[in-house]
Amino acid sequence: MATPSRSLPRAARGRSRRERLATWGLTLAGLLAVAITLTIIALFVHGSLPFLRTVPLGEFLGGTRWAPIHEPAGYGILPLIGATLVTTGIALGVAVPLGLLAAVFLSAYAPSPVRRVLKPALELLAGVPTVVYGFFALRFVTPLLQGFIPSLGFWNGLSAGLVMGVMIIPYMASLSEDVLYAVPRSLWEGAYALGATRFEAVTRVVIPAALSGIGAAFILALTRAVGETMIVALAAGRTPTWPPDPRQPLLTLTTAIVNIATGDHEATAFIWSAVFAIGLLLFLTTLVLNTVSYLVIQRFREKYA
Amino acid sequence: MSEHVAPPVLSTRKFSLWYGSHQAVIEVDLDIAERQITAIIGPSGCGKSTLIRAFNRLNDLIPGVRTAGQILFRGEPLYGRGVDPVEVRRRIGMVFQKPNPFPKSVFENVAFGLRINGFRGDLKAKVEEALARAALLDEVKGDLHRKTGYDLSGGQQQRLCIARALAVDPEVLLMDEPCSALDPIATAKIEDLIRELASSVTVVIVTHNMQQAARVSDYTAFMLLGELVECGPTRELFTRPKDSRTEAYITGRFG
Ligand SMILES: Nc1ncnc2c1ncn2[C@@H]1O[C@H](COP(=O)(O)OP(=O)(O)OP(=O)(O)O)[C@@H](O)[C@H]1O
Ligand SMILES: [Mg+2]
Numbered sequence: 001m002a003t004p005s006r007s008l009p010r011a012a013r014g015r016s017r018r019e020r021l022a023t024w025g026l027t028l029a030g031l032l033a034v035a036i037t038l039t040i041i042a043l044f045v046h047g048s049l050p051f052l053r054t055v056p057l058g059e060f061l062g063g064t065r066w067a068p069i070h071e072p073a074g075y076g077i078l079p080l081i082g083a084t085l086v087t088t089g090i091a092l093g094v095a096v097p098l099g100l101l102a103a104v105f106l107s108a109y110a111p112s113p114v115r116r117v118l119k120p121a122l123e124l125l126a127g128v129p130t131v132v133y134g135f136f137a138l139r140f141v142t143p144l145l146q147g148f149i150p151s152l153g154f155w156n157g158l159s160a161g162l163v164m165g166v167m168i169i170p171y172m173a174s175l176s177e178d179v180l181y182a183v184p185r186s187l188w189e190g191a192y193a194l195g196a197t198r199f200e201a202v203t204r205v206v207i208p209a210a211l212s213g214i215g216a217a218f219i220l221a222l223t224r225a226v227g228e229t230m231i232v233a234l235a236a237g238r239t240p241t242w243p244p245d246p247r248q249p250l251l252t253l254t255t256a257i258v259n260i261a262t263g264d265h266e267a268t269a270f271i272w273s274a275v276f277a278i279g280l281l282l283f284l285t286t287l288v289l290n291t292v293s294y295l296v297i298q299r300f301r302e303k304y305a
Numbered sequence: 306m307s308e309h310v311a312p313p314v315l316s317t318r319k320f321s322l323w324y325g326s327h328q329a330v331i332e333v334d335l336d337i338a339e340r341q342i343t344a345i346i347g348p349s350g351c352g353k354s355t356l357i358r359a360f361n362r363l364n365d366l367i368p369g370v371r372t373a374g375q376i377l378f379r380g381e382p383l384y385g386r387g388v389d390p391v392e393v394r395r396r397i398g399m400v401f402q403k404p405n406p407f408p409k410s411v412f413e414n415v416a417f418g419l420r421i422n423g424f425r426g427d428l429k430a431k432v433e434e435a436l437a438r439a440a441l442l443d444e445v446k447g448d449l450h451r452k453t454g455y456d457l458s459g460g461q462q463q464r465l466c467i468a469r470a471l472a473v474d475p476e477v478l479l480m481d482e483p484c485s486a487l488d489p490i491a492t493a494k495i496e497d498l499i500r501e502l503a504s505s506v507t508v509v510i511v512t513h514n515m516q517q518a519a520r521v522s523d524y525t526a527f528m529l530l531g532e533l534v535e536c537g538p539t540r541e542l543f544t545r546p547k548d549s550r551t552e553a554y555i556t557g558r559f560g
Contacts, residue, residue, distance in 0.1 A: 112368070186405035190466070193361060194418035194473060195395030204421065209408050 037287075044283055047276030050269065051075075060277065066240035066251065068260065068274050075274065077281070079240040083250035087161040087232055088225040090246065094165025095221050099172025100214065106173070107180035108202045119177065126170040134234030137163035142235065155237025155249040164231045172221045179213030180206060212296050219293035223286050229254040253282050312380070314339045314477055314507045315360055319374035322355055322364065329355040331531040332374060337477070342499060342508045344522035344539065346515060348554070352531045353511040354402075357479050360509065361397040362390040395422060398475035402482040404462035406454025406469075411436075411445050414454050414465055418473040431472060439468035440498050460491025467498065471506075478502065480510040484517065496521050515555055519543050527551045 052060070055075045063076020102122070106115050141159040146152045152159075183206045191201035207214070237249030238259050244250055251259065260275050313336035322330040329352045337343050337360075345353045355364065362383065364370045376383040383393060395418075407414050415432040424431065432449070436442040441464040445452065454465055463483055470478060480499070484492040499508055499521050512518050518525050519539060526536035527548075535548045546552040 184405070186401060186403060187407060189363065189366075189401065190405040190407065190469075191417070192366065193363060193394055193399040193401075194421065194469065195391050196417075196421050197391050200421045204417070205407055 040283065041280075044276055044280040048273055048280050051273035051277045054270070055274075064242040066256065068271050069263070076242075077253075077278070079242040079244065080251055080253045080256050080278070082242065082244035083157060083232075083236070083240070084226060084252040084254070086157045086244045086246050086250060087164060087228075087236060087252055088222065090158060090161025091164035091168055091225040091228075092218075092221060094162055095168035095172045095225075096218060098165075099169045099217075099221070100176055102169065102173035103176035103180055103214075104202055104207070106177045108198065108206065119174070122170045123174050126174070128167070130167060130228065130230040131234070133163050133167045134160075134231040137231060137235035149247060152247050153237070153249055155235065155239070157232075157236050157244065157246040157248070157250040160232045160234075160236035160250075161246065163235065164225060164228050167228070167231065168221045168224050171224055172217055175217035175220060176210070176214050179210040179217070182213075183209045216293045216296045219289050219296065223289045223293075226285060226289070227254060227282065229258060233258050253278055257282075311339045313337055313377075315376060315378055315383075315509075317356075317359075317374065317376045320356075320359065320376055321373040322352075322359055323371045324355075324367070325369040329531055330359065333528075333533040335526055335533055335536055337507060337509055338524060339507050340503055340505070341523040342503050342510060342521055343524040343526060344518035345509065345511045345526045345528060346513060346518050346554075347528035347534075349513065351528045353513075353528055354481050356528070357481055357509055357511050358399075360477070360479055361394045361399050363394070363399065365390050395473055396475055397477040397479060398470035398473065399479040400463070400466050400470055400481070400483045403486050404454075404459060404466050406457070406462050406465050408453055408455065410450045411452050411454060411457070411465060412449040415468050415472050418469060422473060424473075435468040435472035436465075438471050438502070439464045440494065440501075441465060441468055458491070460487050460494060463487060463491070463495060464498065467495075467502075471502075475506060477507045477509065480508065482511050482513070484512070484514070492517075515543075527554060529554070 060075055060077055062078065063074060064078045065074030065076045066079045067074040106118060106122075110118065137159045138155075141163055142152065142154065142156060145159055149158075187205055187209055188201055191205040196204070232250070232252045233255045236252065236255065238251050238255055239249040240251040240256070241248055257275050257278055260271055315337040317333050317335045319332045319334060320330060321328060321332055331352075333356060335356075345357060347353055358364050359372070359376060360383075364372075372384055378393070378397070382388070407417060409417070412429075412432055415435050416428055419428060419431055433442055433446075436445065441461060444461060445457070445465075454462060457465060463486070467478075467483075483499075484495050487495065496517065499510065502508060503523075510518075510522065522539045524536065525539045525542045527534045527542065527546075527550075529550055535542065535546065535551050537547070542551065543555055546555060
């Protein structure tokens, strides 16, 4: 509607050049990130081609026997996926409720001095090397659990999953606490002013308001669990079993890679290409989960703006 | 305005409140008359919000708050031993300066207070009644469940918050500058609404808009630096203030 002004653009030129430069720079940075991701995918696809050309996709994704270095060889990935699901499920079963409770306590119940001490302490816990957790699972948790479950193997998915859950609690708690704490004071007051108790305010207003953020924390915890290697390598053993039993040794996707990469057998190019195929599967899983988490966070941002 | 014989709903007796070592309310004696609109005016920082939030014990939530003196709610000490602030807030509702709908559907916003108070009965009818009382029903009727509180305009959001407060049938409705985030048309709507509400609930409204106090209220209390300077029928306070500080404030010589 307005007629363009003729005197204004000249004065703004310096700024607009800087603006254009920033736009280009940032676009380039964004494209670089995408390019790196695509390159990784391409390398993995390329690396796994020999494997994928030889082994029918149906056998790879549907087979229940994983024995790449035996005769006859089996290339079914289901035992690995099953093992990953078992340990991930147990880990999330521990980390999600406990992490969420810790987050609710810290954000809504803890007096602020307590919060100021506990929050960094919790984040410190996330820095403990996973090899320590793995050793802890193997030498402490498993013997302890064997007292209750005599059939529990020296290596087993159960204690690996439990300890992995403990390892993930700080992530779940810290991320959820951030979103819970970010729920505006005014929503709390709105709930209180209607005669809500603190528990009602938390469970019916604050947690629902933060739910998509908590969902994002959940997905990040899930990615951590799927990708965790050291704990399962140490405590869950390296035996592919089908169907997976948490009391018995298991071989997860991640340990399968470790197994081949650190084995003292003669690794052929073909077996290496199997590693690439597993890696590709892991990478795609993580990518999908991260994308979902990103989208969920986006939705969360729009929630109470 | 006519004389009142009914006892006050709320009355403060030498009520003081401290935030840590800072005294924000100083020995205030104020009576809130039943089914009347009482406006609290005064310059920024004089303790209006603090006082009104003392009426539903919302200040309890702030660490380091201490009170002295008394507030009587229908003759019962509001800060007495064994008084449950949660119960108090159910009977004394509040609307805030900035509309704060929950990120839920319009229906769930209004139903919230009913649900937590274990309301048994026709929830839908009760929610619609509250929305009607807040003069919002006609505008949202078609999408009670489809729209969230944030899909409404600022004025509608504030009326939603009023509906939410009214749904639990409070005896008193506290309003802390309910129009300060709204445009003049939305403000006029809310002012009309407040006048209508006064037939069924007692309203206490904080405002630093003196015209608004003059337009809507029956009584006006003027606060300054934590103290109650004077309180009286709105007409009188604005035309014949007893205190020179009140006069200075309403004639715009300070504040
Ligand atoms: N949570 C708090 N902690 C400490 N001091 C506070 C707090 N809230 C208010 N105060 C102080 O108490 C005094 C009264 O504040 P209050 O918010 O009641 O003023 P007000 O009259 O509502 O002002 P306004 O018109 O700006 O809303 C001010 O000096 C303020 O700084
Ligand atoms: Mg205020």
